[in-house]
Amino acid sequence: xxxxxxxxxxxxxxxxxxxxxxxxxxxxxxxxxxxxxxxxxxxxxxxxxxxxxxxxxxxxxxxxxxxxxxxxxxxxxxxxxxxxxxxxxxxxxxxxxxxxxxxxxxxxxxxxxxxxxxxxxxxxxxxxxxxxxxxxxxxxxxxxxxxxxxxxxxxxxxxxxxxxxxxxxxxxxxxxxxxxxxxxxxxxxxxxxxxxxxxxxxxxxxxxxxxxxxxxxxxxxxxxxxxxxxxxxxxxxxxxxxxxxxxxxxxxxxxxxxxxxxxxxxxxxxxxxxxxxxxxxxxxxxxxxxxxxxxxxxxxxxxxxxxxxxxxxxxxxxxxx
Amino acid sequence: xxxxxxxxxxxxxxxxxxxxxxxxxxxxxxxxxxxxxxxxxxxxxxxxxxxxxxxxxxxxxxxxxxxxxxxxxxxxxxxxxxxxxxxxxxxxxxxxxxxxxxxxxxxxxxxxxxxxxxxxxxxxxxxxxxxxxxxxxxxxxxxxxxxxxxxxxxxxxxxxxxxxxxxxxxxxxxxxxxxxxxxxxxxxxxxxxxxxxxxxxxxxxxxxxxxxxxxxxxxxxxxxxxxxxxxxxxxxxxxxxxxxxxxxxxxxxxxxxxxxxxxxxxxxxxxxxxxxxxxxxxxxxxxxxxxxxxxxxxxxxxxxxxxxxxxxxxxxxxxxx
Numbered sequence: 020x021x022x023x024x025x026x027x028x029x030x031x032x033x034x035x036x037x038x039x040x041x042x043x044x045x046x047x048x049x050x051x052x053x054x055x056x057x058x059x060x061x062x063x064x065x066x067x068x069x070x071x072x073x074x075x076x077x078x079x080x081x082x083x084x085x086x087x088x089x090x091x092x093x094x095x096x097x098x099x100x101x102x103x104x105x106x107x108x109x110x111x112x113x114x115x116x117x118x119x120x121x122x123x124x125x126x127x128x129x130x131x132x133x134x135x136x137x138x139x140x141x142x143x144x145x146x147x148x149x150x151x152x153x154x155x156x157x158x159x160x161x162x163x164x165x166x167x168x169x170x171x172x173x174x175x176x177x178x179x180x181x182x183x184x185x186x187x188x189x190x191x192x193x194x195x196x197x198x199x200x201x202x203x204x205x206x207x208x209x210x211x212x213x214x215x216x217x218x219x220x221x222x223x224x225x226x227x228x229x230x231x232x233x234x235x236x237x238x239x240x241x242x243x244x245x246x247x248x249x250x251x252x253x254x255x256x257x258x259x260x261x262x263x264x265x266x267x268x269x270x271x272x273x274x275x276x277x278x279x280x281x282x283x284x285x286x287x288x289x290x291x292x293x294x295x296x297x298x299x300x301x302x303x304x305x306x307x308x309x310x311x312x313x314x315x316x317x318x319x320x321x322x323x324x325x326x327x328x329x330x331x332x333x334x335x336x337x338x339x340x
Numbered sequence: 341x342x343x344x345x346x347x348x349x350x351x352x353x354x355x356x357x358x359x360x361x362x363x364x365x366x367x368x369x370x371x372x373x374x375x376x377x378x379x380x381x382x383x384x385x386x387x388x389x390x391x392x393x394x395x396x397x398x399x400x401x402x403x404x405x406x407x408x409x410x411x412x413x414x415x416x417x418x419x420x421x422x423x424x425x426x427x428x429x430x431x432x433x434x435x436x437x438x439x440x441x442x443x444x445x446x447x448x449x450x451x452x453x454x455x456x457x458x459x460x461x462x463x464x465x466x467x468x469x470x471x472x473x474x475x476x477x478x479x480x481x482x483x484x485x486x487x488x489x490x491x492x493x494x495x496x497x498x499x500x501x502x503x504x505x506x507x508x509x510x511x512x513x514x515x516x517x518x519x520x521x522x523x524x525x526x527x528x529x530x531x532x533x534x535x536x537x538x539x540x541x542x543x544x545x546x547x548x549x550x551x552x553x554x555x556x557x558x559x560x561x562x563x564x565x566x567x568x569x570x571x572x573x574x575x576x577x578x579x580x581x582x583x584x585x586x587x588x589x590x591x592x593x594x595x596x597x598x599x600x601x602x603x604x605x606x607x608x609x610x611x612x613x614x615x616x617x618x619x620x621x622x623x624x625x626x627x628x629x630x631x632x633x634x635x636x637x638x639x640x641x642x643x644x645x646x647x648x649x650x651x652x653x654x655x656x657x658x659x660x661x
Contacts, residue, residue, distance in 0.1 A: 021660040033659050138557050158479070159491050167558030170480050170491040172512040172521065173622050177557060191493040195661075200493065200521040202659055203648050236459050236498060237488030245586070265566070267588020301494050324661045327524050332653045338354050338523060339342040340516075340645045 023185040024208030027131060027151055028110055029084050031055030033208030034198075034320065035154075035187060036215040036313075038088020038112060040064035040162070040297070041286035044222035045073045047215060049080035050313035058085040059112055064283065067098040074106045084109050086131075090163075091116025104128045115163060118148040135189070135210075137165020137174070139181035146182045153182060154210050157190030161212055161299035164241055164248045171201065179205030193301040195323025199331070213299035214320075219312045224289030228310050230254075231298045239300050245270040246277075252296035256281060344506040345529030348452060348472055349431055350405050352376030354529030355519075355641065356475075356508060357536040357634075359409020359433060361385035361483070361618075362607035365543035366394045368536060370401035371634035379406040380433055385604065388419040395427045405430050407452075411484075412437025425449045436484060439469040456510070456531075458486020458495070460502035467503045474503060475531050478511030482533055483618040485562055485569045492522065500526030514622040516644025520652070534620035535641075540633045545610030549631050551575075552619045560621050564598075566591040573617035577602060 024033035036043065036051040038059030048058030060077060062070050070087065077085055087103050089096055092115045100121060103111055111125055114135035125132045126149065133152040134145045145153045155178040157171030158164060169177070171190040179186055188206035192198060193214040201209060215221060217228045231252065242260050243249045245268075251257045259276050268276075277295070285294020311319075331337065345354035357364065357372040359380030369379030381398060383391050391408065398406055408424050410417055413436045421442060424432055432446055435456035443453045447470065454473040455466045466474045476499040478492030479485060490498070492511040500507055509527035513519060514535040522530060536542060538549045552573065563581050564570045566589075572578045580597050589597075598616070606615020632640075652658065 022658070025660045032661055140557070157491070157493070159494055168561060169557050169621065169624075170478070170493065170512060172478070172491065172493050172518060173480055173625060174557075176515065176517060177625055191491060194497065196497060196525050197493060198659075198661070199524040199652070203520040203524055203652060204517050207659065236461070236490050236495075240489060265588065267586065300490065303490075304494060304498055321661055324659075328652065331520070331524060331649065337343070338519075338528065338645075339346045340353055340519070340642055 022207050024152060024187060027185055028057050028086075030057050032317070032321065033187070034317070035059065035112075035208065035210040037189065037210050037212035038062065038086070039212055039216050040282055042216040042221040042223045043088070045077035045080060046220040046222065047218065047313065048085045049077045050218075050220040051215065052081045052083035052085045054313055054317040056317065057110065059088045059110075060085070062087050062099050063090045063093060064287075065099075067095060067102045070099060071102050071106060074102070074108060086110030086112055088112040088114065089121075090114050091120055100124070103130065112154065118145045118150050122148045122150050133187065136178065137169065138167050139174075139177040142178040142181040142184075146184055150184065152185040152187055153178065154187040154189050155206075156210070157188075158241065159191030159300040160189060161216075161239070161250050161302075162297035164250055166244075166248060168241065168248070172204070175201055175204040175206050191299065191301045193299070193304060195320045195325070196327045197301075198320060198324050199327045211320075213302050214305065214316055215313065216298060217302070217305065217308075217310060218316060219310055223286050225310070226289035226291055227286050227296065230291050230296065231302045232305055232308055232310065234298070234303045234306060236303045238303060239298060243273060246273055250297065250300065252298055252302075254296055255292040256285065256295050343528050345473060345508060348506055349378050349407075351378050353638070353642065354508070355638070356380065356433075356529065356531040358510065358531050358533035359383065359407070360533055360537050361603055363537040363542045363544045364409070366398035366401060367541040367543065368539065368634065369406045370398045371539075371541040372536065373404035373406045374402045375634055375638040377638065378431065380409045380431075381406070383408050383420050384411045384414060385608075386420075388416060388423045391420060392423050392427060395423070395429060407431030407433055409433040409435065410442075411435050412441060421445070424451065433475065439466045439471050443469045443471050454508065457499065458490065459488050460495075460498040463499040463502040463505075467505055471505065473506040473508055474499065475508040475510050476527075477531070478509075479562065480512030480621040481510060482537075482560070482571045482620040482623075485571055487565075487569060489562065489569070493525070496522055496525040496527050512620065512622045514620070514625060516641045516646070517648045518622075519641060519645050520648045532641075534623050535626065535637055536634065537619065538623070538626065538631060539637060540631055544607050546631070547610035547612055548607050548617065551612050551617065552623045553626055553629055553631065555619070555624045555627060557624045559624060560619060564594060567594055571618065571621065573619050573623075575617055576613040577606065577616050
């Protein structure tokens with residue numbers, strides 16, 4: 020027996036690597052798929068031409084299924100979708116837009132569709148749109164985030180009630196214990212961002228990885244609520260935005276501070292002072308870890324999951340409930 | 341075999357009812373203790389004289405152990421502690437202050453001490469101060485909240501690593517599934533606020549209970565970061581603060597808007613437009629429930645916990661990990 024998420028994507032473990040800007044190139048996606056999960060290329064930071072190259076390299080590195088994450092608010096989303104279809108990528112994860120927009124088009128081309136939501140309202144829209152699986156991502160997640168600020172602990176049970184679709188939990192999941200925890204809440208798989216963004220195979224700059232592996236609790240915060248709520252890491256860019264927001268800056272004023280190309284500068288080029296640094300809140304739980312390979316991450320998470328399950332089911336040690 | 345939290349407090353189930361302002365009077369505390377959990381009186385909204393009366397009434401209603409929650413920033417905390425000691429209350433939960441301040445004094449009087457934290461830094465301080473148990477409360481919780489904004493999913497594993505003390509999870513826990521989830525993360529018990537605040541036995545106004553049982557996702561938010569971060573329910577009071585903050589209001593300006601007695605007005609007197617309404621984010625998961633008795637809540641949570649555990653351990657249905 021395999022779970023519904025593994026069945027749907029034809030993978031061994033229901034562990035998906037989030038398709039993250041400037042992190043999720045072919046090396047990360049291929050390594051995750053090779054390890055038995057589902058690797059996603061992050062088209063959010065790729066032109067259609069770059070995506071086509073990345074798909075080719077990923078396919079050369081693994082015969083296992085992989086996918087592409089497409090943020091639907093991206094101006095060139097239609098061209099990105101054409102590349103995905105032409106290259107016969109088997110899976111697309113869509114986010115930041117309506118699940119109605121591309122699902123039928125992708126299904127017509129035999130592509131499986133998962134959509135990322137931050138609320139049960141959008142989960143219901145996913146079911147109505149006919150997507151194959153829903154990713155419910157909580158407030159803990161790095162980067163762009165839902166307006167409701169619903170945490171994974173509160174979101175997963177709400178989405179579980181709202182839909183019968185295969186449910187993948189995201190936000191705050193970096194360990195096997197957390198994987199078991201979201202399973203207890205009704206999830207059938209996990210999408211992991213932060214942990215994979217900080218692996219050897221991630222295309223992020225080493226300075227970014229080192230910084231994110233040395234965060235304390237409270238070193239990421241959700242800012243930019245007047246534009247699109249975004250979880251950022253403390254640093255020069257963060258401070259400039261936080262100070263402006265504390266002083267009542269408008270959305271237009273914030274856009275001026277943000278400027279262009281700041282996430283590339285921070286994550287890909289490693290300019291920690293001036294660049295935009297996006298990582299999940301759970302990074303502080305990884306403090307002091309070395310930059311691990313994807314295989315090491317899989318081995319740890321699977322081991323932790325089994326150990327935690329054993330602990331839970333060992334009646335001698337369980338709670339008096 | 342019983343778990344460490346149940347052993348420590350001499351209770352049947354490791355379920356503690358948070359000591360909440362204007363909700364946690366003797367009726368709620370006694371009902372929770374009678375049901376096999378640990379009821380707490382919320383001294384945050386009581387004078388020493390009122391607390392003495394409440395202790396007497398609680399003791400008349402149950403022979404089971406119960407406790408008192410004391411927010412240490414309360415100006416009359418010393419007088420509150422004197423009442424607790426004179427009345428021989430067996431357990432005190434301290435919060436909003438240093439665990440060093442009262443732990444030895446309470447231990448000298450044979451009173452067990454748990455301290456509420458929102459970070460692993462403070463959890464370590466608890467262990468150093470010799471407290472008997474630590475409550476780790478995440479961003480989801482209603483009312484006053486930590487500055488780090490760490491969610492329960494990220495906080496519990498961090499605190500679990502920081503201390504060997506019995507660990508009680510709080511924030512976002514209103515169901516048996518969530519209880520199992522935090523156990524997977526390393527918690528040995530739960531402190532539940534929201535669910536008990538909205539029971540028949542809670543001393544909150546019925547209008548407050550009805551409002552909180554009809555919230556959608558996103559209807560509570562953490563505000564007042566420039567003073568003491570506080571999770572509030574949308575309404576007139578919330579709107580006034582949110583608008584002022586969006587415009588860059590200072591802490592002093594926010595204090596003027598808040599005024600005095602607003603939580604009593606909102607929670608106890610049921611003035612939903614002008615009063616301060618505090619509830620946890622998980623309230624939206626309870627939408628549409630009737631106002632239940634404490635016994636009904638216990639029966640549901642215990643049933644859900646066992647059902648979720650059965651689902652997790654049923655190999656036919658489990659994840660391919």
